[in-house]
Amino acid sequence: MQKRRFTALIAGLFASTALGFSMPATAQQYKDEYKLSTVLGEAFPWGWGAKRWADLVAEKTEGRIKIKVYPGTSLVSGDQTKEFTALRQGIIDMAVGSTINWSPQVKELNLFALPFLMPDHKAIDALTQGRVGKKMFDILAERDVVPLAWGENGFREVSNSKKPIRTPEDVKGMKMRVVGSPLFLATFNALGANPTQMSWADAQPAMATGAVDGQENPLAVFNAAKLHTVGQKNLTLWGYVADPLIFVVNKSVWNSWSEADRKAVSEAAQQAAKEEIARARAGISAADDALLKEIEANGVAVVRLTDAERDAFRQATAGVYKEWAEKIGADLVKQAEEDIAKR
Template sequence: MTLTRSIARLTVGLAGVALLSAAFSAQARELSVSTVLSDAFPWGQAAEKWAELVEERSGGELTLRVYPNSQLVSGDQTREFSAMRSGLIDAAVGSTINWSPQVPELNLFSLPFFIPDEAAVDAVTGGEAGELVFEAIESRGVMPLAWGENGFRQVSNSRGAISQPADLDGLKIRVVGSPLFQDTFSALGADPTQMSWTDAQPALTTGAVDGQENPLSVFDVARIDQVGQVHLTLWNYMNDPLIFAVNQQVWQSLNEEQQALLRETAIEAGEWEIAMTREEESERLAAIQERGVTVTELTDEQYQAFVDATQSVYEKWTPRIGEDVVNAAQSAIDAR
């Protein structure tokens, strides 16, 4: 009788363990994270860092699976925000440029020659303007958690140095699919041509397109100089912050501890990636120059000439972005 009871108790105990294990498995959750670039680039590394921190601190209860190269939107990075908002993507580390068609306030960072330096970027994202931008994202069904950085975008071409607006006259420049980019390069006398990067590479190689614009990290890792881009101008004409975000329904389905974990790790990953991106700038520039690229740095007077040449773009786009957002950003820049 005693043996029978012991076996029964052991059976009940094992069943309890099995139930607890099943309950834990049911609680464990994996979220998909979309990003445009792989971990060869700081952008992709930011997403991987986020996933790494979540895995370390959640005890397996919550994991992030990163899908680079816009896999979840069949390579169309401009669909990323819509896909996240609709729930096809759980989370993303995305670009203000790519998300701006759905969130007009994000065009703030693409206003030409508006945000001049890193201190200004930090003042904008860390102040009232940054809060207003996050509110705009949240109002469209996505919960923003933290900032990252793709960096200032610089311009390159195959024909000659660019140090004044007249140097862009007639140059065919590949741009991303944003009307604001079209307006900016048109105002500078260039011929902006919208195309995917896949199409741009052969076009640059053959000379069908003269130039392009990208951050130094992308220029360096993608070896853009190898497609004829041997003249690079550092003009900081716009900055592209990254945003860590989660679909709002997914966010609301998480408990408070999980939400706190996602937010804290996103902030930490973002700060890590911003510091890394900035620290690597000088090293990347040196590597680019060693490969034979001629680098032009603008004087204050030359920079101002570009500001003046694009004033009409600023005036056209400020109402579309929201004057309250632009004014808050301007105040933060002035007070930095």
Template sequence: MKFTRCFTLLASAAALTLAVSAQAREYSVSTVLSDAFPWGQAAQKWADLVAERSEGRITLRVYPNAQLVAGDQTKEFSAMRSGLIDMAVGSTINWSPQVPELNLFSLPFLMKDDKDLDALTQGEAGKLSFSAIESRGIVPLAWGENGFRELSNSVKPLRTPADLAGLKIRVVGSPLFQDTFTALGANPTQMSWSDAKPALTTGAVDGQENPISVFDVARVDQVGQKYLTLWHYMADPLIFAVNQRVWKTLPEEDRELLRQAALDAGKWETELSRGQQAKRLADIRERGVETVELSAEERQAFVEATRSVHEQWAPKIGADLIKAAEAAIAQ
């Protein structure tokens, strides 16, 4: 009799576990940009893959335009860590105020091209960056791409650090960006993207820096940005991530489903973003924007002008991480 009762209790517990596992769940996913941009498309692809592979049992509801943090993109990481946001496809720039190690990707002229970027994200530097995120209560799952950031302005073509002297350049809320543009002789002005376009329209700021996809989709050329310098001065990889407390409530099979869907969405979005670059650039030129491509010598002048920024920020980022990044790029 005791054995039968025990078996019945175990069976009931197992059934309850299966029932909980099978329950439909909905989670919020924050992004800064909508699905008009590759960034927003990355989040939506993740949501679509999860819905398909869970057969509708798990819903990721995407909230674009940083609406869960009232448009303040630099607060996204904190909001997710506190539990106000379940998941996010966020950027290293926006999360760097809370995770200083992520400033690695914002060091000016550390990376030259996609190969350098991949060497960082897919190697030891990427693992160390993920560890830094996880130590602060967020579980990172996969990398995506926001692209290398280029510089535009309404005044003149920019080829040398001297050309930036006195120009007001809109930057995101990161001290590293302030230091970089100050070192180049510009006047960096911090503001959200929602405030940036009106400021560019009125001439309150002269220029801005963003990936080609943002320049193209947001039609930055329509707010007086007639000159675009393709200087690839830093890249902004995206990170698919989950609040740690939410992660711990998930059964292992759901964790694996979310992780694999994030990996697949990140790979899909990276290929999409890179594949669109040439067409986007051609369209921008057709709209009358004058583009400047730096020679190796011209790029080196910017490297020298921002060397002090590397020296200043290396201790904040961490010696081991800097060493891993430099080794990966050298190889």
């Protein structure tokens, strides 16, 4: 009787294999090393957060999962907009990715780039930590990745080598480097600028040679990249969009891990993301403006817009907001607006 049961068990296992059913995660082979993609290196909060995640995973899994961070989106030859596709395909195992860079493949992520949607950090939190954030994670989960935590690159401020920017008129005709997103092109075109899509690797040389006049990026990026050394002497705090980051794992990789290791990776992502957000927000508030003072000490003229001045930019880009709200999904945008209003 026992022999027949054993024979039946073996036959069942072979049948499962033939039909393509996977064995339990604990029976699968872990990789010697997992590849984690990010745009910026450790000098920036973004890259620091990726390295922190990798270190925490190694610690929490007792070395079972080893991760190497690849900054500069080097796994896709520096093309930031191809990162999400490579992640889905398994070329990349893990990533701390930008909602902006992934928006060409996931249209809903353009929500965060709607001009002047989010007025402050509480507004970002209302979205990423609320109904909208959960909805975004559900959408991503249908695209071969497992999202684990929200990080933050920060509010993107505008700088240039020509003159202080206080009004939409000041932007007209300026050659501006923007990320590879149609929404960013539309926003700067609405302001009368001459936007040029360019990877971050190409941006700094372009500023140094005068091929472009300006750019837009979070203050932590502006300072760590020393953009004052490439002619960016005028900086305007307009906070027109913010750039949340997402800690994710390729779904096949995720499924190859034991349940205990999945839990460890998830907890590590959440801890690293929380610490990364704190770094991204440090030194740029009224209570703590150390980073802004450091930027000004480097000879950069910082313009702080009044509410009325900022509203002029909002009105100038209102048509772009309306057009893209329909592309993103009117219900999702309405939900975001409601949650921000309740903050």
